Structures are given as structure tokens and as C-alpha cells.
Amino acid sequence: MSSTELPFVPPANVLPKVGTVRVAEGERLRSVELPGVTLTVRSRPPAREGLPPALYVHGLGGSSQNWSALMALQDGVVDGEALDLPGFGDSPPPDDGNYSVTGHARAVIRYLDASGRGPVHLFGNSLGGAITTRVAAVRPDLVRTLTLVSPALPEIRVQRAAVPTGLLAVPGVALLFTRLTREWTAEQRVRGVMALCYGDPGRVTPEGFRNAVQEMERRLRLPYFWDAMARSARGIVNAYTLGGQQGLWRQAERVLAPTLLVYGGRDQLVGFRMAQKAARAFRDSRLVTLPDAGHVAMMEYPETVALAFRELLEDAGGLGAQRARRAGRANAGGEAVDEEGTDESMGG
Numbered sequence: 001m002s003s004t005e006l007p008f009v010p011p012a013n014v015l016p017k018v019g020t021v022r023v024a025e026g027e028r029l030r031s032v033e034l035p036g037v038t039l040t041v042r043s044r045p046p047a048r049e050g051l052p053p054a055l056y057v058h059g060l061g062g063s064s065q066n067w068s069a070l071m072a073l074q075d076g077v078v079d080g081e082a083l084d085l086p087g088f089g090d091s092p093p094p095d096d097g098n099y100s101v102t103g104h105a106r107a108v109i110r111y112l113d114a115s116g117r118g119p120v121h122l123f124g125n126s127l128g129g130a131i132t133t134r135v136a137a138v139r140p141d142l143v144r145t146l147t148l149v150s151p152a153l154p155e156i157r158v159q160r161a162a163v164p165t166g167l168l169a170v171p172g173v174a175l176l177f178t179r180l181t182r183e184w185t186a187e188q189r190v191r192g193v194m195a196l197c198y199g200d201p202g203r204v205t206p207e208g209f210r211n212a213v214q215e216m217e218r219r220l221r222l223p224y225f226w227d228a229m230a231r232s233a234r235g236i237v238n239a240y241t242l243g244g245q246q247g248l249w250r251q252a253e254r255v256l257a258p259t260l261l262v263y264g265g266r267d268q269l270v271g272f273r274m275a276q277k278a279a280r281a282f283r284d285s286r287l288v289t290l291p292d293a294g295h296v297a298m299m300e301y302p303e304t305v306a307l308a309f310r311e312l313l314e315d316a317g318g319l320g321a322q323r324a325r326r327a328g329r330a331n332a333g334g335e336a337v338d339e340e341g342t343d344e345s346m347g348g
Helices: 064-073 101-115 127-138 160-167 173-180 186-197 206-220 225-241 248-254 274-281 302-316 319-331 336-340
Strands: 028-034 037-043 053-057 079-084 120-125 143-149 259-264 285-290
Touching: 028 101, 037 064, 037 101, 053 064, 053 101, 053 127, 064 079, 064 120, 064 302, 079 101, 101 127, 101 225, 120 127, 127 143, 127 225, 127 248, 143 302, 186 206, 248 274, 259 274, 259 302, 274 285, 285 302
Parallel strands: 053 079, 053 120, 120 143, 143 259, 259 285
Antiparallel strands: 028 037, 037 079
């Protein structure tokens, strides 16, 4: 194997079991088989019947667990589910090895189409923000409202702390990094991730830190861990270079759903300066800025994010659902994201 190749990843049906994923009190996990992909879905039983559905999509290196705190706070507001994207959390890699933004968006759309839960209140963080922006643009019939926490939308001047993540997209770098960090413990890796993602890592409880270390130990035993990270990072870089109708900012302008934007003042991965640009790009948006938050405000300040979402719902009223129904009639269904996937598709 040359130094530029990613490690061989066995097919999903022969991947080893490496331990169970943590399930918080009140949560449940299930596996959903779809064409070309199997997704793990984390959910909470709704507080009552008839609550509107919500779907949460995590960022690069994350999982559905990133939304547990916010989901618990919204039990009486929405009927929430969170996905593990292909190759992350407890979801195996996609059959075609496509980790592009379009590939991930296609997986989200396939789940929503198959489950019949749309239109949903759609949430996305970081990479998940780019994915859900694309979903909302190409399938407005599936989205009632859109909530984006530090969305990974293209920046001309990338944050310095984000450069190492971008370098993972370079062939051979992931393999080199695994060799250089072979002696790092799971605790060291988790501390590094928290220092990068949290505005104040001191907000993490001892129990939260222990859970994160256990999850890191589990992931490092997965044979496709670095492959999924590297290919997804490459997918973000590729998405940043696309122009025209396929550009993420152009797609942001096409989003019809009322949109809540949440940006952290201490975010080291997504520039705080992008908040105003995002507020201008999304046609029906409101902006919440949290000066002390980092990249994962829904984990650092879940109460604040939950309150902002409730205010979005109160102001939007039935408008989001009405727009979704109109968009559904105009869209006439179909997996429209496929028309966007040519330039970004990456084979396995």
C-alpha cells in the first residue's frame, strides 16, 4: 500500500463488534437499513402524541450523542431523533464509500423519505450544518424549520485551528497522523478535542469526560475510523470549492424554511465573523450569538439553544409547515440531491 492510500476497510457485513454504544436514560437506539447505507438512530419517546418530528445531524467526528442534552430538553416540544451519519457513531460505512457532503445529505434524505416523518424540524452542527443546508435547499418538502449550530459553510479565511482538520483531506495525512499519534491515550485525544471544540472545556462534567473517553476508546478500535474522518474532511473541502448552484452559500439562499443560526464567540473551527454573512444568506433567519460558546453550543449551552428554538417555533407558528406543503407540491418528490452529487461524489 502506498503512503497516499487510505487503509483497507472491510465490507460492513464483516466488520468486527467493538463494544456497545452508550445510551443515556430515556434514550433508545435502533438500526435502519436503507439502500446503500445502514443508519443508527437515537431517539426519545415523545412526551405526548402529536408532537412535530425533529431530526438532529452531528458534525465531523461526532455522533448522535452530541445531541443528547438538547434532545432531553425538548421532550415536550418535538418528537426527536438523531442520526449517526454513515461511518460515525454506531453506523457502518456507506456501501459506496461516499463521504461527500452530498453523499451524507443523500443518506439523510433517504431516511426521511423511508420513515415518512417529513417535514421535520431539522438540526445540524458543523459538517451536519452543511449537510442539512443542502437537504433544506434541494428537498424543501422535508423541512419545517432549520436550526444550524456553527454550520461548516465556506470561508475565505479559514480559522487557524481548523487547518489540521482540513489537512486530513490530503491523501496520506490520515495514515501519517495515526502513526505519529499511536502512543496517545484516549484521554489525551479527548482533552485535545474538547480544547478545540468547547469555549470552556471546564464546563464538561467528570461523568461527561469519562463517557467521552469510553466512546473514543470504542471508536479507535473501529477499522474504518480514520477512513471516515479523512474522506468526510475531504468532502467538506470539496464542497467549499464548488461554485454556481452547487455552492453551499447559493444553496443557503434557496432555503425556504425559517432558520435559526447559532454561533459561538470562542469557536475555533467556524469563524464568528461568518454569523452576519449567514444571517444575510438565509432568507428567513434569526441569529443567536453566544460570546462564551465554542463550536458545539448545543452541548455547552443546551438550555439557551432550546429556548431559542422554542422562540423560533412561536414566531413561525404554522408558517413553516405551510411552506413545506407548498414546496412539496412544487418539488413533486424525488431524491433531488442526486443532481448535485456529480462533482462531489467520491468512490470508495
